[in-house]
Amino acid sequence: MIRVRRSEERGxxxxGWLDTRHTFSFSRYHDPKHVHFQALRVINEDWVRAGHGFGTHPHEDMEIITYVLEGGLAHRDSMGTSSVIRPGELQRMTAGTGITHSEFNASDSEPVHLYQIWIFPERDGLEPSYEQKAFPVSDRKNRLRLVASPDAADGSLKIHQDARLYLATLxxxxSVSQAMVPGRHGWLQVLRGEVDLNGLRLSAGDGAASSDEPLLTIRAGGDAEAEVLLFDLAGMA
Incomplete structure (x- = not known):
């Protein structure tokens, strides 16, 4: 079974300084039908104007993943980390027992376009930590590149949850395919372009939840390349 979450249906x-779209309930946006999917709690797509950003604010007990599509995002946190996230790079931050951080557009002239993802951790009270890695297009061209996993396999970011994240540029x-183990669930987020997921057409910003699908086949549609993020998630009680 596949359920599609269209881009225009998002919160x-x-x-002004921030144009944001929420796949799941977040902040002032609440939709009881879309609160989370398994351990996947937040998928926010943000465009932040030059010279603006999110001031210092706290998080706890969440795995936070940030992926930049265009521009640069300047990050500072209470662990002493200071970095700029560029296109093709992913950042993983374990909020655990508590952190504060800020995120600002690193440019004074161009916007930054990013996705921020929150995943429930395997348990509360983890020690806060941070990772940032680049995954060049050559590593994910016409293939599903593992970019986050609980065992940091294949050079992926380590996340503290039974979830595996794959990035592909098609x-x-x-097309690419992913076999799904019985009892696991998939979420496909289309970052750019158009794709067909098991014959269903999806466009940029669309998401799709899948359960009891033994195989997910993703084919780039149209006449341009597409970029997708695929989540392979354990079922939650």
């Missing part, structure tokens, strides 16, 4: 707020007409 949307335009604050040329027009190319």
């Amino acid at each position: 949307h707020f335009d604050h 040329d027009a007409g190319q």
Whole structure:
């Protein structure tokens, strides 16, 4: 079974400096039908204007993953980390027992376009930690590249949850497939372009939840390349 979450159905707020879309309930947006999917709690797509950003604020007991599509995002946190996240790079932050951080557009002239993802951790009270890695297009061209996993396999980021995240950039007409173990669930987020997921057409910003699907086949549609993020998630009680 596949359930599609269309881009235009997401929560949307335009604050002037921030244009944001929420796949799941977040902040002032609440939809009881879309609170989370398994351990996947937040998928926010943000466009932040030059010279603006999120001031210092706290988090705890959450795995936070940030992926930049365009521009640069300057990050500072209470662990002493200071970095800029660029396109093709993923950041993983374990909030655990508590951290504070800020995120600002690193440019004074261009916007930054990013996704921020929150995943429930395997348990509360973890020690806060941080990772940032680049996954170049050459590593994920027409293939599903593992970018986050509980065992840090294949050079992926280590997340503290039974979830595996894959990133792929597909040329027009190319496809990739992922076998799904019984009892696990998939979420596909289309970052750019258009794809067919098991014959269902999805566009940029669309998401799709899958359960009891033994095989997920993702094919780039249209005449341009597509970029997708696939989550392989354990079932939650």
